[in-house]
Amino acid sequence: MPKVSIVMPSYNHEKYVKEAIQSALNQTYQNFEIIITDDASTDNTVAEIKKIKDPRIKLICFGKNQGGSVAVNNGIEQSNGQYIAILNSDDVFLPDKLEKQVKFLDEHENIGAVFGYAKIINEDGKDFTDKTHFYYDIFKQPNRTRFEWLNYFFYKWNCLCHPSMLIRKECYDNTGLYDPRYAQLPDFDMWIKLCMKYEIYIMPENLIKFRIRKNEANLSGLRPETKIRGSIEFREILKNYLNIQSIDDLNGIFPNTFNDLDEGDADLIPFCISTLALETTNTLQFEYQYFALNNFFTLLNNPKLAKKINKKFNFTYQDFIKITGKSDYAANLEKISKEREIYAKTLKIDVQDKEKYIASLDKAIGEKDKYLKDLEKSIKEKDEYIADLNKAAKESAKYAKNLETSVQDKEKYIASLDKAIGEKDKYLKDLEKSIKEKDEYIADLNKAAKESAKYAKNLETSVQDKEKYIASLDKAIGEKDKYLKDLEKSIKEKDEYILSLKKDLEERKAYIDNLWKNRLKKKLKIKYYK
Numbered sequence: 001m002p003k004v005s006i007v008m009p010s011y012n013h014e015k016y017v018k019e020a021i022q023s024a025l026n027q028t029y030q031n032f033e034i035i036i037t038d039d040a041s042t043d044n045t046v047a048e049i050k051k052i053k054d055p056r057i058k059l060i061c062f063g064k065n066q067g068g069s070v071a072v073n074n075g076i077e078q079s080n081g082q083y084i085a086i087l088n089s090d091d092v093f094l095p096d097k098l099e100k101q102v103k104f105l106d107e108h109e110n111i112g113a114v115f116g117y118a119k120i121i122n123e124d125g126k127d128f129t130d131k132t133h134f135y136y137d138i139f140k141q142p143n144r145t146r147f148e149w150l151n152y153f154f155y156k157w158n159c160l161c162h163p164s165m166l167i168r169k170e171c172y173d174n175t176g177l178y179d180p181r182y183a184q185l186p187d188f189d190m191w192i193k194l195c196m197k198y199e200i201y202i203m204p205e206n207l208i209k210f211r212i213r214k215n216e217a218n219l220s221g222l223r224p225e226t227k228i229r230g231s232i233e234f235r236e237i238l239k240n241y242l243n244i245q246s247i248d249d250l251n252g253i254f255p256n257t258f259n260d261l262d263e264g265d266a267d268l269i270p271f272c273i274s275t276l277a278l279e280t281t282n283t284l285q286f287e288y289q290y291f292a293l294n295n296f297f298t299l300l301n302n303p304k305l306a307k308k309i310n311k312k313f314n315f316t317y318q319d320f321i322k323i324t325g326k327s328d329y330a331a332n333l334e335k336i337s338k339e340r341e342i343y344a345k346t347l348k349i350d351v352q353d354k355e356k357y358i359a360s361l362d363k364a365i366g367e368k369d370k371y372l373k374d375l376e377k378s379i380k381e382k383d384e385y386i387a388d389l390n391k392a393a394k395e396s397a398k399y400a401k402n403l404e405t406s407v408q409d410k411e412k413y414i415a416s417l418d419k420a421i422g423e424k425d426k427y428l429k430d431l432e433k434s435i436k437e438k439d440e441y442i443a444d445l446n447k448a449a450k451e452s453a454k455y456a457k458n459l460e461t462s463v464q465d466k467e468k469y470i471a472s473l474d475k476a477i478g479e480k481d482k483y484l485k486d487l488e489k490s491i492k493e494k495d496e497y498i499l500s501l502k503k504d505l506e507e508r509k510a511y512i513d514n515l516w517k518n519r520l521k522k523k524l525k526i527k528y529y530k
Contacts, residue, residue, distance in 0.1 A: 139160070
């Protein structure tokens with residue numbers, strides 16, 4: 001059984017996925033399995049994955065896109081390893097990542113997960129040079145205790161590199177898997193849950209290559225829709241802090257803040273967290289205020305708890321009402337709403353434009369399919385015509401061959417006549433040479449016809465060239481037919497010449513017979529053999 005399970009969610013990364021998988025296969029530590037869940041990619045991602053043959057790779061393909069968290073969770077559920085590594089399909093493991101992290105977890109049983117730094121690369125795999133970018137050096141963090149991390153996460157946002165992590169599988173068993181409701185911050189939600197129960201550690205060295213794509217094309221890229229979605233998810237993720245179990249943990253995370261509380265005041269922890277959120281003044285202060293006001297509203301709905309809050313913190317219903325009237329969040333709510341409405345309209349227009357474009361593409365594809373069918377039909381008809389022409393050419397060649405055989409027989413007969421008629425020998429030899437040259441011409445025509453047929457068979461992409469070829473073939477066959485007619489005429493002339501020779505021979509024979517008769521009459525003793 002493998003010690004490490006490398007879980008890879010993949011979606012539309014045909015350009016990068018082979019490099020990602022190969023970086024896992026090239027690890028100096030080799031006791032692992034790779035579980036890839038493709039989230040219904042619409043490009044050639046799956047085809048690229050299937051090109052890599054390794055028995056340690058297991059590929060699961062979703063029939064419908066379900067989201068990154070669902071894909072990761074599927075891989076974790078299918079895993080058999082003691083440790084889990086997450087590898088995005090556009091990122092790259094450095095060769096000794098697993099070896100160093102496996103050794104660390106083996107030697108530090110108190111650590112739930114170990115992270116590392118990341119070498120930031122651009123879309124083409126080269127060094128990322130934009131020092132002003134959010135991701136440029138965000139992952140270079142010092143080590144902290146789990147309480148210090150929870151304090152940092154509350155005020156400072158996410159800063160851990162998800163694909164640099166190696167985590168004990170038991171951590172997922174105790175904290176739960178990634179929340180499929182989150183698209184922008186499922187890992188941030190996990191870090192808070194993880195640090196509620198486990199210590200973590202960051203190895204101060206680059207362990208992966210983290211890719212930043214053009215135009216913020218990463219899932220976590222800073223686009224308008226991801227900012228809106230991220231702010232909504234952040235408000236929900238803050239609710240994890242409402243689950244702090246004890247006053248000791250509360251004071252551990254937020255030192256010297258609630259020293260007057262004792263363990264009997266654990267039910268006041270949500271109110272304490274909400275007051276901290278309300279006082280926060282960073283770039284996400286509106287989200288903190290929304291989170292705080294909603295919690296106050298819920299907490300004060302419990303009369304017993306409201307009375308205890310009033311006693312401990314001197315906070316009344318009237319205080320809550322005053323806050324809701326002057327809160328910066330309330331003052332900016334209309335502005336935020338309008339901005340989101342404008343963005344929503346922009347998205348709607350963009351979707352409508354894309355739908356029109358898709359409709360035009362569908363229409364063009366339909367017309368193209370019809371054209372291709374007509375073209376295939378035309379090519380098929382041309383191929384049949386060429387086949388008929390080739391058949392006719394073969395039959396013509398066979399006829400020519402039969403004519404050639406007949407000519408050869410006649411030449412033998414003429415040769416026997418030439419033996420008797422020496423004075424005609426030179427003429428018949430010249431005639432034989434002429435016929436031989438014409439036979440070679442016929443052979444060249446047959447060879448050209450075969451080569452042309454082969455060429456025509458391969459020429460499926462150009463109907464115009466086929467038509468030119470057919471025209472040239474028709475012309476060649478016409479010339480061939482003309483030649484055959486000339487040959488037949490020549491043979492006919494030869495036959496007439498042979499008849500004249502026969503007639504001449506018969507006349508000579510009659511002349512000789514007359515001579516013999518005359519000599520016999522003179523009673524000459526000459527033997528005669530007829």
